[in-house]
Amino acid sequence: MNADKLRTVEDWVSYYRHEFGLPVSERGGFVMLPVTAQIGVVHLPVARAEMVRGALQQQRRGGPMLARQIRWSFLAEPDSRPGEQVMAVLNRLDIGIPAIGSAVMLPTGLGRWTREGCHWVTPPARDSKLPPLSAIITTALAVGAEGED
Incomplete structure (x- = not known):
């Protein structure tokens, strides 16, 4: 499938399903990726997200990763859910973990400027594993601690 020839939301739904194996659907005229027991999401403020991205790449x-104006969203494998104390720390740091049953809007374009106001920093790949949610959370807390001395 050639992304340059995709015109409709339905085309993009087919593209994400076929090319990346993502369980997306059309909802309200947008491509939506549901948060499930197999695919999680972590929202981070941009500055922290850039540090997390670098650290995860080193590991x-x-x-x-999706970029929006004030936050990035990392797709993750939900290996565990943080406890109440960790969630409280994450909330204070403006780090969000959407609940199962919610959804994330995906772009209908592979360039930087899409009608959804987001773009892929790192697009998905069909055969690559998602990083564990716990690794993203641990890394997000670690890189923030380094800069807060």
């Missing part, structure tokens, strides 16, 4: 645990 060879990088994965798909």
Whole structure:
């Protein structure tokens, strides 16, 4: 499938399903990726997200990332859910973990400027594993601690 020839939301749904194996659907005229027991999401403020991205790449645990104006969203394998105390720390740091049943809007374009106001920093790949949610959370807390001395 050639991304340059995709015109409709339905085309993009087919593209994401076929090319990347993502369980997306059309909802309200947008491509939506549901948060499930197999695919999680972590939202991070941009500055912290850039540090997390670099650290995960060094660990060879990088994965798909979406950029929005004030935050990036990392796709993750939900290996465990943080406890209440960790969630409280994450909330204070403006790090969000959407609940199962929610969804994330994906771009209908592979360039930087899409009608959804987001773009792929690192696009998904069909055969690559998603990084564990716990690794993203641990890394996000570690890189923030380094800069807060």
